[in-house]
Amino acid sequence: MISNRTVSTTQGNVPQSQWEAGDLLVAYLAQLSVDYVFGVPGGAIEPLYNALARSARKGGPRAIVARHETGAAFMADGYGRRTGKLAVCCATTGPGATNLITGIASAYENRIPMLVITAQTALSQFGRGAFQDSSCTGIDTVNLFQHCTRYSTLVSHVAQLEHKLSTAIMTAYQSPNGPTHLSIPLDILRSTASVKTPSYQLAALLHRPALLADGEVKSLCSHIVQARKAVFVVGEDCREAIGAILNLASLIQAEVVTTPHGKGLVSLYHPLFRGVIGFAGHRSASETLSDPEVDTVVVFGANLGEWASNGWDTEALLNDRLIHVENVEGNLTRTPMARLHVRGTISTICERVLSYLRQHPPAKEEPALGIERRQPDSPLREVLRHEPKWRFQLDEEAKYYDDSTPIKPQRLMRELTRLFPPNTRFLADTGNSIAWAIHYLHPSGQSDRNGEPFRGCLEFASMGWAIGAAVGSALGAPGNPVVCITGDGSWLMSGQEITVASQEQLPVIFIILNDAALGMVKHGQRLAQAEAIGFELPAINYCAYGEAMGVPSYIIRSPQDLMALDVKAICERQGPTLLDVRVDPEEVPPMKTRMKILGGLQ
Structure with missing residues (x-):
């Protein structure tokens, strides 16, 4: 974490006992183990870059300079997806901020937790025709970002910074995840921070307990036990739960497909994998879902929009065979036709169902798939990991x-x-x-x-x-x-x-x-x-x-x-x-x- 120290700005030296607003902001990023802030510098956001320079010398978060602000947002997106850490990008006022919008809108639609920091004309210059004015009296970037962020606000006093920064970071991780935006005027960024160390421990506040709705999980167990033939659809939010999902699929011999968003979560050599459903997907995946013998389709963690639902396919997917297991409430609005919605942490739900099924195994024979029969308590093993022939079909x-x-x-x-x-x-x-x-x-x-x-x-x-x-x-x-x-x-x-x-x-x-x-x-x-x-x-x-x-x-x-x-x-x-x-x-x-x-x- 960044400590109080003498800092140098374009306005001269700051006494050791003082801490600039930019240093406080960077200290919160360090608290969350953020490594990089992606952006393009400019005059109005220079105090933040000064703070990042001081941070970099101490081994803390540092600046990565993109060539265009949209690229900076895409870089932050890629960094956040790869690490699971908060994605952070920044831009100066006016066109710097507006250049970010495409990248921020992309993160919004793909639910990437992201903190967006844009500079703003000094408060004293609002309404006076300032250079690159993007205040409420110019091109109002706070309102522009309202439509592609979960939270967008102006920090009008340095005493607001810590509270609004914490709110922005916590909101970025609330369901549904997404970008949040702080517009900070130049004079606020240069101001002395109202505190000398961060007041909040955000890492602890962002911790999510493993939650589930017990009654819905019991219903899910009942549906799975009674299913004649089930298919699992794996979506983008199954990264932490994929082991439990595949163990459950193995136990009941449910065939597995992924959405385009979930591609890569299931090994192509897995004996139950039938390919990708939806945009550019595989015929074998569509045929698996369309099989008249299938009476239960369980979708895990999937945003069933156009890409993932095979163009809102009501015959194969969006019908009353569907059970939707979700940790993102908003995804459930896409499946009002589902016979059951199960809310909660997907990995916890699957582990609970596994525990139930091991005590109450389905009374039916497993289909012959050419793999060894596993005991209910055996860990999943990809027994055909090196078999060259997949069980899904490619076009041409x-x-x-x-x-x-x-x-x-x-x-x-x-x-x-x-x-x-x-x-x-x-x-x-x-x-x-x-x-x-x-x-x-x-x-x-x-x-x-x-x-x-x-x-x-x-x-x-x-x-x-x-x-x-x-x-x-x-x-x-x-x-x-x-x-x-x-x-x-x-x-x-x-x-x-x-x-x-x-x-x-x-x-x-x-x-x-x-x-x-x-x-x-x-x-x-x-x-x-x-x-x-x-x-x-x-x-x-x-x-x-x-x-x-x-x-x-x-x-x-x-x-x-x-x-x-x-x-x-x-x-x-x-x-x-x-x-x-x-x-x-x-x-x-x-x-x-x-x-x-x-x-x-x-």
């Missing part, structure tokens, strides 16, 4: 092994998981990248304390998210390679953030799917038989782009080019690598579910 599986040039995106996805080590984390950007990755990219690594082996930015689906998030993710788990799969369209929006990875010496591998087009737009227009307009991008040598920025870069035209790479050296390098992958531009990504929602397919 032959292209997964295609040797042709230009390289097929399907083959690219296959080779990426074969070439990179198991501790690699993959992030996929919006557009064709996410569609190819959800369906064809199957990392062999497992979910751990450093996150899932695969992440996408769904719901708000911001282009360029993966580029910034890969930087934050690499900072959050040093020594682990991070692969960012992005398109040339996203790269032209946010590719400059590669220089942050270079400056911080991060082993991030940026893979650009180069088809000289906004690929999802192009293929969407073709599938819908719409006018072909606005999708073309110029033919660009991104290898030369990377080399111009001092980043080792390679052009990949064929599977042979890819396999010729020295991946071990790339992963061990202290800095990023860029792969300009010239993919087959005529390959259509698995996006038909999206097209049906848009009305482009019947």
Whole structure:
């Protein structure tokens, strides 16, 4: 924690007995073990950067300077997802603050706990036409952020700072999680703090007890015991509970699918895994849910919007077979048709159900799956961990092994998981990248304390998210390679953030799917038989782009080019690598579910 000390500001020296507001703010971040604040500096937020400079010298939170504020928010998002810590980003007043909005809106839709700090014109200058005025008398950023945060407020007196800061941090972790925003005027940031040490121990206040509704859990036990055939759907909020969920599935031999958000939580070799349901999902997953023998579908921790519900599929998913187990109350509003809602900590609920079923095992035979029969109290073991044949189906599986040039995106996805080590984390950007990755990219690594082996930015689906998030993710788990799969369209929006990875010496591998087009737009227009307009991008040598920025870069035209790479050296390098992958531009990504929602397919 930062202690009282002499601090130097642009206004001169501050006596030792005094503590600036910025130092108090940073001390709270240190209390929560936050390592980085992502942002772009500017005059109005300089006092916070002064505090971060003092903090960095003492080994506390330090500044990471992005090239654009949206990139800073994406970096904070990636860092928060990887570490489980509070994501923090900041910007100066006016356009610095407004540039954050896309990244903050993305965090809001994806429920990322985040603290957003923006500077504000000095209070004495409100209403006087100040430079980059974003007060209530200018472009009112407090109100702008109201629509994409859980809490947005102006700190109008230094005595408010500690209370409003604590409220913002605690609100970021309240269900549903999300970003919160403090707008702090320049003169407040420069002010002497009203306290000399933090008054609150936020880590203790943020601790969540394991809660459940006992009556609903008893009903869940009863439904599971009576089920003839059950399917489990694993969503994004199951990270802490996945072991218990799979143990329960193994005990009752329930087949398992994941939503796109939950991809990576279940090993592709698990004998009960049937693939991904929803956008770019697998036919085997849809067939599993559509099986007329299935009378119980249990969804765990899933936001059943368009992506995860297979386009609000009422036949396979959103019907009275559904039981929804949730720790996020807001998710339950998507399933009013469910026969049962179970609220509480998912891992605790599953452990309680497991305990009940071990004492009252279902009176039915387990289906023959070619695996050893486990006793009720045996831990789950992936007995077919090394079996090469999965139990889910890929579209156009032959292209997964295609040797042709230009390289097929399907083959690219296959080779990426074969070439990179198991501790690699993959992030996929919006557009064709996410569609190819959800369906064809199957990392062999497992979910751990450093996150899932695969992440996408769904719901708000911001282009360029993966580029910034890969930087934050690499900072959050040093020594682990991070692969960012992005398109040339996203790269032209946010590719400059590669220089942050270079400056911080991060082993991030940026893979650009180069088809000289906004690929999802192009293929969407073709599938819908719409006018072909606005999708073309110029033919660009991104290898030369990377080399111009001092980043080792390679052009990949064929599977042979890819396999010729020295991946071990790339992963061990202290800095990023860029792969300009010239993919087959005529390959259509698995996006038909999206097209049906848009009305482009019947």
